[in-house]
Amino acid sequence: MKTKRHVIVTTVLAAMLAVLAACGNNHNGSAPSGDSQASAGSSQPAAAASGSATSAAAAKPKAVTIGIVNSPISLNQINDQGDSASKTVQALINDSLLDINDSFEFLPKLADSVETKDNQTYVVKLNAQAKWNDGQPFTTSDVRFTLNTALSPKVESSFRLNFIEGTDDAGKLPEGQSELSGLKIIDERTFEVKTKKPIDPNIFKETFATKVYFLPEHVLKGVPPEQLATNAYFQKPEVTIGPFKYANFLKDQYTEVVRNENYYRPIAKLDRIFVKVLPAANLAAQLQSGDIQMNSLPVGLIPITDYEKVKALPDVNVDSSGPSEPAEIFFNNKTVSDAKVRQAIAYALNRELIVKQLLKGQGEVIDGSMPSDNPYYNKNIKRYSYDPDKSKALLEESGWDANKTLRFLVPSGNKIREQAADILVQNLRDAGFKIDVQKYDFGTLVQKVLKADYDLTIFNRDYYIEPSNYFSLFQSDNANNFIFYRNPKADELIVQGASETDSAKRRQIYDALQQILHDDLPTLSVYSEKRIQAVSKNVSVGKPLNLGMFNRVNEWDLISR
């Protein structure tokens, strides 16, 4: 009797294990099976994967794995929710009208041309060969469907198109309307978009032509707008228009895309690409082991502490990106209201030390919000230097109450930024400030900032090309002006800059604006990182880039050495 019980218990436990193991397996169901020869250790996907759809199936399938640190949250191409990881994988399976490269040049993609004579009416000619990956032609009717759907007030979308005629201030269609009046379809391959007033064509090109991805009308037609987001299509967007197509998406694990055999441009040379989620601390190790072939920007950042290690890897090419969006100190301009105090803080901070020691030279010190390679960056402004004496003098002059404590909110997560904040706090204490450091996760921090429950905080904004996006924060009447900065002169320049279409005049405006912001110092940047771009020597053409990493992903290849 007793032994029988033992047998039962053991059997049940064993069965449970087996069932659980089987459960874990199910996810891979949709991955094509192949003659897996995963030899122990060399888990190179290229060696393990198999089962290409091409006739040349005899050859080993070519796969590249890209390392990313945060998981994409959504594959919904009209709503990336501002998430950079989602943008990364979406760019593999979706094409936009134009591409932008890291020299800020616009290149044709789905559109052959985007032209305007009056800076207000933009004529877009689509590529005549363009077709969805299921073979259906891509036409202006898909463009209309996408815009009317994404701009519906019932649909959540990350498109920010409130400069187009027919949208309200929030960039949505007014209640009761279902057609965007600023869109005019000329023929199957040509359409016109009219803006509310003339704008710099680069704004149109960046915000519309490079950011808008399209929805297949033949798949999604008839879905009620309020049910769109939860439609099964967005969990598995099999029909898209891009060099690769959706194969598998396992959140927090990997995204797998396979070559689109129906691509309207030269068909990709790689069979598949994996975007694999892993902790930043493992990126260097997996580059070394060959589990990943490259990191990605801006979400697959190799910690700067691993810089020398990655540089020493024999099979990996390493270089540095251009300057990226800076870590920026935001002042609560209501509580730290005297510009002299803010300047005193700027002189008190040893930012050179942070770049030299913490970033190992892979970065630069800047003062303004805009990275230094932006075409509108004002190079003539002299930066605040590390000058404790000047800081003390300014502070005395301002009559700052030395007993007042500054609440410094630091978001947790970015280790380099947290360490930099430690140095900043030390500098500030040396300069005679009382600092109360409060560390929070980003969600909590944002809540505190929005309630003005802070004196200074530090985080990075998004990377923009269009300069006006950096300055809208400083506008007095912007509801999102969480730093409470008010300057009528700056307001005037911000409005002028956003609407000026002549780039020479625009430069003058932004030069003046940057000078004002530099003197008033409502925010102060600390450092702008030059990110590590690491790629296996086996990969040709492809490498991590801040901008346009996947522009030519169809030309990426694996070379056997």
Added chain:
Amino acid sequence: MLSYIARRLLISLPVLLGITVINFILMKLAPGNPVDMLIDPNTPPELLQAKKAMLGLNSPPAVQYGKWLLGLLHGHLGYSFSSYAPVADLIAQRIGPTLLLAFASLFGGMLIALPLGIAGAVRRNTALDHALTGLSFVGISLPPFFLGLGLIYWFSLKTKLLPTGGMHTLGGEGGLGDALYHLVLPASVLAAAIVGKKIRYIRASMLDVLEKEYLRTARAKGVRESLVIGKHALRNALLPILTVFGAEIPVLLGGSILVEQIFQWPGIGQLALQSILSRDYPTLMALNLVAAIVVLASNLLTDALYTMADPRIQYR
């Protein structure tokens, strides 16, 4: 016994309900919300308001909870606020790998800790006992992230015997063997902590029993020493041991978050962490519910195992 289990299950229902209420309140009390995460000066405030309305965040908390409960009664756990995927799908995808990892490390740990703990008790105050004590302290003290990275360094980078992470070979055909091959390192890290803690428990529990007179009686009857220890002593020492192992299951579910992170194990730990950071309320509510069910179920399982270990225990 069966009626006892049925009764326990019935009692669990109001407990579960209470847990979901408390979870909901705690979640709402936490600062932040899913919409304000987008601190972007270029997002019009109207859009944020529209999103709040769409997610139902404008209605009073009681109404929000009521809606959630109503959905639950109809078998809907809702949609994730971030990916808009059905929450039930998200959890179904993740629970298997987490349970696999938890039970593999629990049983692996138990299989190692049991003989070592017994050996320590039988040979108490010998060099072996001291060595085992030292070993258990190493197991307790080694932080999982350190052990994890160390194992990756040694087994994946140096000797290339085992994969660095994940649950399946990317692009491979998967299969049980592949999953077990990926399971070895993360399970070892979790098992190490279990072995460290449990050796001490088992040793202490056995020591208590070894003093007992019925063992002397057994020896006097001429029973073999291996039988005295393995049958008479172990059987009686087993009860407290079962209790601590039962209590370990919920701890494993929570404690594997770190290990899942290091080894990119696709379990609910990672899902929970991401949901907390993005304030994904529907997913969090469902995860809390699952966690509560697991805790209640493992308590019940422990009680059921008592009767197998000691038939004198009867539930009515």
